[in-house]
Amino acid sequence: MAVLLSTKAHTMQDWKAALLAVDPALDVRLFPDVGDIAEIEAAVVWTAHDMMELRRYPNLRVIVSMGAGVDHLFRPPGPPPGVPVARLLDMRLTQGMTEWVLLNVLRFHRQDPEYRDQQARKVWHELPAPETSARRIGMLGLGELGADATRALMALGFPVMGWSRRPKTMAGVETFHGQDGLMAMAARSDMLVCLLPLTPETRGVIDARLLGAMKPGGYLLNSARGGHMVGADVLAALDSGHLAGAALDVFEPEPLPADSAFWTHPKVILTPHAASITIPSSAAPQVVENIHRARAGQALINLVDFSAGY
Structure with a gap:
């Protein structure tokens, strides 16, 4: 056989x-x-x-x-x-995903896009130091991948909240579930990280309503599936300034079409579904x-x- x-x-x-x-x-x-x-x-x-x-x-x-x-x-x-x-x-697949999350959380937290912009303009200017304990992260999905990334973020001192479709508990993590819980967590999140499985219930979960519930100037990280995002809503939130930046590894469709605005958007860090191979x-x-x-x-x-x- x-x-x-x-x-x-x-x-x-x-x-x-x-x-x-x-x-x-x-x-x-x-x-x-x-x-x-x-x-x-x-x-x-x-x-x-x-x-x-x-x-x-x-x-x-x-x-x-x-x-x-x-x-x-x-x-x-x-x-x-x-x-x-x-x-x-x-284990290595999980580790790779956690590395991608840490890379991009720290990229935004430590103001790397702003410093890279200053470098391009030859500007020598020190930005205010960020406070890790004040940067609250909302984790969408507390499965194998989400739980591992959550533990790594907490080890660095970030306060992490977690959302799942059904009630879940995790040591040291304030957890939410259901639609009401989703909006409540988003309202307190400086960053949203999506590591959800894609199901009919989670398709399009990252939409204008969810992004609008976030604090102004927040960040979005998605390395789950492109189907979780309503692309036009994400772009609108970036263009309006409500989102300060996004790290996106997944899209719908894939490969990402050459005419997609995500390719050239100044606030987007883009990778080709390569967060964890x-x-x-x-x-x-x-x-x-x-x-x-x-x-x-x-x-x-x-x-x-x-x-x-x-």
Whole structure:
């Protein structure tokens, strides 16, 4: 029985090598060179793979998504009925996301855009020192990624609040939930960081109403999914000055069209969905473990709950 691997072309060989390093006996086939479809028992895929294609494989036992987000799996027609799906929760993937959050929180907190502007204009001027304990951060999402980033921010002395769709508790964090809680947290936030899973309930959550509830001169960081943002509302908040800046790693659609105003907006720090990239050598053991579990009829690690959306 064989494993189908489908991801970005330039990483395909790295992923194959990482999987074989864990289990040299695996028969790994690189899409589209599938061979006999009846021999495919596991599919390790990323966002561009067509779910309809997977419905052709009669003996498919498991699908592993090569990242923490699984919204791509919900696109019609969705994965084959009855085939379990696992996602990746990898230490280095989580660490990479936390690094991106820290980088951009500190970038704005320590007035780096202002100092870079002064440098370009050859202005020697000391700005007032920022006070970390007074910079209140609202974290949208307290899952694996949001919780890790929250702990790192708190270790630096930032007061962090957290919002989730359902009630959650976290030591040292004031938590909110539901629509009323969302607005209440935004009203007290100097920065909003979005690390939510994308579901029908969270699509478009970063809109004019949410941004308008924030303190004037706040900052937005989004490295979750582009579908969380209403792009026109974010741009309007930046143009009006209500938002002082934004660090954005994700957009809808992707790649970001060349004529998008986000590319050249002076208040936007933009990266191409690269906040945290899955490292094959780190993630491969978990992928192979789930393949072995599926073969043995055992419960999967990080099984996707389709009723919850992640």
